[in-house]
Amino acid sequence: MNLLEKLDAAAAARIAMLPTGVGAFGIPIEEVYSATEARIGDRRVLLLGTNNYLGLTFAPECLEAAHEAIDEEGTGTTGSRMANGSYFGHRALEKEFAAFYQCSSGMVFTTGYQANLGTISGLVGQGDTVLIDGDSHASIYDGCILSGADIIRFKHNDMADLEKRLRRLGNRTETTLIIAEGIYSMLGDQAPLAEIVELKKKYGCFLLLDEAHSLGVLGETGQGLVEKTGLLKEVDFITGTFSKSLCSIGGYCVSNHPQLEQLRFVSHPYIFTASPSPATIASTRAALELLRNGTELRDQLWKNSLQLYTQLEETGYKLGPDPGPVISAMVESPQQALALWQGLLDHDIYVNLILPPAAPEGKSLVRCSVNAAHTTEQMKYVGDTFAKLKQEILN
Amino acid sequence: MTASNYDEIMQLLCDRLSDLTLSEVEITPESNLIGQLSIDSIKLLNLIMEIEDTFDISVPINALADVQTVRDLVDLIYKIKSAS
The missing domain is CATH 3.40.640.10 (Type I PLP-dependent aspartate aminotransferase-like (Major domain))
Structure with a gap:
């Protein structure tokens, strides 16, 4: 197998893992409106997959x-x-x-x-x-x-x-x-x-x-x-x-x-x-x-994080052990993770999809990153959408 | 569980690899860990931690750069175990 054939083999393995062919990795963000909103394709989405924890991108x-x-x-x-x-x-x-x-x-x-x-x-x-x-x-x-x-x-x-x-x-x-x-x-x-x-x-x-x-x-x-x-x-x-x-x-x-x-x-x-x-x-x-000097930003970040973590936990999602701004929902398979990720995007929510071997112990994750600029209403919408998709996709 | 001679290490490792591999192929000393036994990098790293505990040795993961076959891995473990 030459150098290029090795890359072809790796590409085939990646595509096989994503039967719907959706480009979850490296998805193009066309326009950024704020610390919490952007356009992906023709959708105005809520950004819940950035590391913008204090929401300072437009400070x-x-x-x-x-x-x-x-x-x-x-x-x-x-x-x-x-x-x-x-x-x-x-x-x-x-x-x-x-x-x-x-x-x-x-x-x-x-x-x-x-x-x-x-x-x-x-x-x-x-x-x-x-x-x-x-x-x-x-x-x-x-x-x-x-x-x-x-x-x-x-x-x-x-x-x-x-x-x-x-x-x-x-x-x-x-x-x-x-x-x-x-x-x-x-x-x-x-x-x-x-x-x-x-x-x-x-x-x-x-x-x-x-x-x-x-x-x-x-x-x-x-x-x-x-x-x-x-x-x-x-x-x-x-x-x-x-x-x-x-x-x-x-x-x-x-x-x-x-x-x-x-x-x-x-x-x-x-x-x-x-x-x-x-x-x-x-x-x-x-x-x-x-x-x-951002005590208020941190307080808001933790308020938002605890709100979403608690709602997802009560909905029955298996999460990481410590509440915080990184909230990962663990699901059974890469296919389930992809379906949940796509379902969230269809509801105008962008999160991160993490598949094996990137996630620990072969887990498949849908990861949210909360920030201080998110509103209580946005967190509730995300939590409600996760709950709805759990019924539709994971049960 | 302890094993200090080469054959015992080979047997122990083949038994463990048979649990880990997704492949139906027979495991021999010349089996390629990635190409034939489908032992990916994460499985290999976790296997190394098990090996360290089984033989009470330290196996630096950078030493795996020269490991391709089952025999290569047994050679490495035997060498570290003998020196410890």
């Missing part, structure tokens, strides 16, 4: 900052941070992230994916070990692979399993990095951070926490799971993304270890790519300010 402060940056600094930096791409804004945002987390150092990456790729591959290498949760995001897997370190998985959120694997490492734990996530993107559940910190201390290893989905969502000022649990000082490295609550694109890492600064000189995903555009940096800085 006037962010729009204004981005416009000003384009006018004053141009559309792009045309270079890497190592060369000509380190503007005032990049350095300012790094300082603001470090201050936000009360850390000594902060780094900005061009995407959230690269934040994990660059941080992990800069921290560990051949002869070191990474212990990663089995449900880790692809950016974590890929960062580990790029690093050349030994990669050991532990069962998702299973602390007995993590300890068993730590014990087997013996004296290698001092060169071991544990990696977990504040909120896991598939089921919306949270890492048992207190227990992970306890094991990290017991075995003398390091801990990286990815707050991609929890930034802006958890904690009094939106730092994430570190703030909710009061364990900010116990986590060695915190990574995250700008592309969810901060509504732009990019990523960050913060730490109180001064050695983080060395990553600027060894981390290929940081060095060998163009830096974020001035408009991206400017809108992210404005959004970070809104996020840290």
Whole structure:
């Protein structure tokens, strides 16, 4: 089988999984009207499959900052941070992230994916070990692979399993990095951070926490799971993304270890790519300010999330264990998931379809991502539609 | 369950693969895990966790880059087990 035939085989498998031929993946969004509404085909749909948790995509402060940056600094930096791409804004945002987390150092990456790729591959290498949760995001897997370190998985959120694997490492734990996530993107559940910190201390290893989905969502000022649990000082490295609550694109890492600064000189995903555009940096800085002062937005986000989670649970849907803005309905088969996804779209609701092997343990998911800009009425309409489709499709 | 010699590891692994494979083909040491036994990446990663617990060893998943057949996997487990 040559290179192209291998791709043909993969395409055939994908099409066979989708007998109706509906393009659920990479569906074109023709127009965006607001943080909650857009046009797909000829339908005006309710957006319930974005990561726009605080609903800031059209925040006037962010729009204004981005416009000003384009006018004053141009559309792009045309270079890497190592060369000509380190503007005032990049350095300012790094300082603001470090201050936000009360850390000594902060780094900005061009995407959230690269934040994990660059941080992990800069921290560990051949002869070191990474212990990663089995449900880790692809950016974590890929960062580990790029690093050349030994990669050991532990069962998702299973602390007995993590300890068993730590014990087997013996004296290698001092060169071991544990990696977990504040909120896991598939089921919306949270890492048992207190227990992970306890094991990290017991075995003398390091801990990286990815707050991609929890930034802006958890904690009094939106730092994430570190703030909710009061364990900010116990986590060695915190990574995250700008592309969810901060509504732009990019990523960050913060730490109180001064050695983080060395990553600027060894981390290929940081060095060998163009830096974020001035408009991206400017809108992210404005959004970070809104996020840290966004208690009302977080309150609304959680009100909306609990409303939908409760209604779907009462309707009989099997959901992830922790209520929150990521609400995944688990169904029996890819065909059922596709039918439910299509049914929702037919009722002008856009959600995410997640089929094996992307979802954990072979599950098929219809995933909703709630945001602070949704209204009570919109949440009720979504809940009622899920209930109606359960009768029509799943029973 | 413990097994330390090569043949025992081979037998244990073949038994487990027979539960996991969707294929009707006979499992031999030369069977290709993906091409012939339809063991996809997720199944393989979960199998590795089982193997780690069965033999009380650490099997880095990046070591699987060189594993294509049942024999390759047994070789890897035997090598790690012997060194531990």
